[in-house]
Amino acid sequence: MIRVVLPAHLRTLARVEGELKLDVEGPATQRAILDKLEAAYPMLRGTIRDQVNGQRRAFVRFFACEQDVSQDSPDDPLPEAVVAGVEPFLIVGAMAGG
Amino acid sequence: MSRVRVLIGTRKGAFVLTADAKRERWDVSGPHFGGWEIYHMKGSPADPNRIYASQSSSWFGQVIQRSSDGGKTWETVGNKFAYEGAVGNHLWYDGTQRPFEFARVWHLEPSLDDPDTVYAGIQDAAMFRTTDGGQTWRELTGLRNHPSAPEWQPGAGGMCLHTILLDPRHPGRIYIAISAAGVFRSDDAGETWRPMNRGLVSEQIPNPTAEVGHCVHRIAMHPSRPNVLFMQKHWDVMRSDDAGESWKDVGGNLPTDFGFPIDVHAHEPNTVYVVPIKSDSEHYLPDGKLRVYRSRTGGHEWEALTKGLPQSHCYVNVLRDAMAVDALDPCGVYFGTTGGQVYASADAGDSWAPIVRDLPSVVSVEVQTLS
Numbered sequence: 001m002i003r004v005v006l007p008a009h010l011r012t013l014a015r016v017e018g019e020l021k022l023d024v025e026g027p028a029t030q031r032a033i034l035d036k037l038e039a040a041y042p043m044l045r046g047t048i049r050d051q052v053n054g055q056r057r058a059f060v061r062f063f064a065c066e067q068d069v070s071q072d073s074p075d076d077p078l079p080e081a082v083v084a085g086v087e088p089f090l091i092v093g094a095m096a097g098g
Numbered sequence: 099m100s101r102v103r104v105l106i107g108t109r110k111g112a113f114v115l116t117a118d119a120k121r122e123r124w125d126v127s128g129p130h131f132g133g134w135e136i137y138h139m140k141g142s143p144a145d146p147n148r149i150y151a152s153q154s155s156s157w158f159g160q161v162i163q164r165s166s167d168g169g170k171t172w173e174t175v176g177n178k179f180a181y182e183g184a185v186g187n188h189l190w191y192d193g194t195q196r197p198f199e200f201a202r203v204w205h206l207e208p209s210l211d212d213p214d215t216v217y218a219g220i221q222d223a224a225m226f227r228t229t230d231g232g233q234t235w236r237e238l239t240g241l242r243n244h245p246s247a248p249e250w251q252p253g254a255g256g257m258c259l260h261t262i263l264l265d266p267r268h269p270g271r272i273y274i275a276i277s278a279a280g281v282f283r284s285d286d287a288g289e290t291w292r293p294m295n296r297g298l299v300s301e302q303i304p305n306p307t308a309e310v311g312h313c314v315h316r317i318a319m320h321p322s323r324p325n326v327l328f329m330q331k332h333w334d335v336m337r338s339d340d341a342g343e344s345w346k347d348v349g350g351n352l353p354t355d356f357g358f359p360i361d362v363h364a365h366e367p368n369t370v371y372v373v374p375i376k377s378d379s380e381h382y383l384p385d386g387k388l389r390v391y392r393s394r395t396g397g398h399e400w401e402a403l404t405k406g407l408p409q410s411h412c413y414v415n416v417l418r419d420a421m422a423v424d425a426l427d428p429c430g431v432y433f434g435t436t437g438g439q440v441y442a443s444a445d446a447g448d449s450w451a452p453i454v455r456d457l458p459s460v461v462s463v464e465v466q467t468l469s
Contacts, residue, residue: 009133009158013174043174047158051178052200059157093157 002028003088004037010048010091014041019088028083030062031074048091063090102424103168103466104442105149106434107136110458112151114169117453119426121444124453130172131163138205138419138462141168145213146466150232152203152218160202164232175232179203179220182237188222189251198222198242205419207262217288219259223250223276225288238288241274246293246310253277253313253332260418261317265324273327273342278303278313281329283342294342298331315358316418320367328370328397330360330418335372337397348397353384359421363446364429368396371423371431371447373416382413390433392447406450407441414439419462426467434460 004020011017022036038045049056054074056062061070065079065087081087104115104124111129130136134153142148151163151172160179163172179200187195201221209215214231224242226235241259250257258277265271270287273294280295293309303311313332320326329336329345335355336345349355354374363369370393376384383389388407391400414435424430431447434440438457441450 007157009155012132013158013161043161046160046177050159052180057157057159096156 001085002033002082003085004033005088005090006044007091007093009093010044013043013047016041021085028078029075030069030072030078033078033089034074059094059096061092061094063092064088100426101468102426102430103141103146103468104422104432104440104453105139105141105151105169105462105464105466106440106454106457106460107139107151107419107462108434108438108458108460109135112136112139112153113454113457115440115453121424121426121430121442121453126454127169129458130169131161134158134161135202136461137202138464139169140206140208140464141466142208142213142216143210144208146468148208148213148231150206150208150216152206154202160200162203162206162232176228176234179218179224179226179235180237181224181242182239183243186242187248188257189249191252195248198224201256204258204260205262207264210264210266217262217264217272219262219274221256221258222252223257223259223279225259225262225274227288238284240284240288240290241282244282244291244293246279249308249310250276250279251311261314263317263319263324263327265319266321267324271324271341273317273319275314275317275329277315278332279310280312280314281317281327281342294338295345296343297338297345298336299334299347300332302332316360318360318362318370320362323367326367326396328360328362330357330372332356332378335360335397348393350393350398350400352391352400353389353402357416358418359416359433361421361423361431363431364423364425365427366394366429366446369394369446370397371421372400373421373433375415381415383415386411386413388412388414388435388441390431390443390447390450403443403447403450405448406443412437417461419464420460422463422465424465424467430465432463432465434463436460 106113111132113128139151149165153161190196205219207217218226261275263273282291327338335349337348390403414437421433439455
């Protein structure tokens, strides 16, 4: 079970509180998590990655185990601690603005 | 008894205001979608409880919200706006060609007779339509595939399709406006389009009388007389008496003919409202005075409406979609400012009062008249 933390605006949009727990089948990657997340919460489609080209939105970041993994391939395996549910996969609104 | 509902989109959320026909006491609901930019909200003429909202964010992109109970509760619907076929290019600020790229929905125009059909004007300029209440959106490709599209260029706010007017007398006739391309008209429900910019003169482009490239800020019509159109251009207030085939300047005695919104009185097709702005490089009111100008002669002759509006040290702007009228008698006129005030007049502009103030910067104002 993978723990996912959404930014506040997306928790509101998805009408959820706190962490989400997703049962991801197969290798745990960014793409697998987002596929599962968007299937469970269709209102999040397009808010984290572009619906047409699949690219991460420019002001969204992915953190795992205190590392910014945003620039990693969406098909790279995530750290074992995330896969095991010890550490969450964080989806973050990038720090921007004043 | 009639009521009015005012739909306000701001930089940080949506607000819904309601009042009875006196329009004196206002109930304020919101913010809805707090923290998100609400470029536009509009209700269906066929079912006033059906309201659509364009919600967007630089971080999280575009969301479309739909209400079926007059704005009390909302549900997300489809937000995939995918250009169809070859994407093509348009002119960029530096003179190079750049591919069309979706940024946001600027304007949502519900069909006059079907609550599930809505037109969406987007940035980069294109026209989309849903016929299933917003679940899916399909591009009306004839517009973006117009041969002039490579000459379209973004205005300062982006290359947006910001105005959609549905002609109630001629089924299938639609007017749209793009900044900075100009006005286009379709007579076949959006399949094919013709530029409608003859008579416009824009000194900001190499050929001031070009067929396209004009920074049209807003167009408006009265439903009883849809062949007459009024336009607030980047500079110039214009009028067409032939369904957009030609335009003439009706700025007359306005203190400045730069501005964004323009609207028409609900019962007097020759009564028009604008809010002059000092200039395109300053984007605030002239002389620190918030003055709506009204023409009762379809242009040329304008009077300043100031009663109840601040007449000193006021330097706000009123954006293109931030003015609307109700259908009561006397006609109500409403507008919102970048300073977060929404002013209303229940006597066709003779006097004004804020119906809410200190909101986030107002982007859009629409009004529903409810029976």
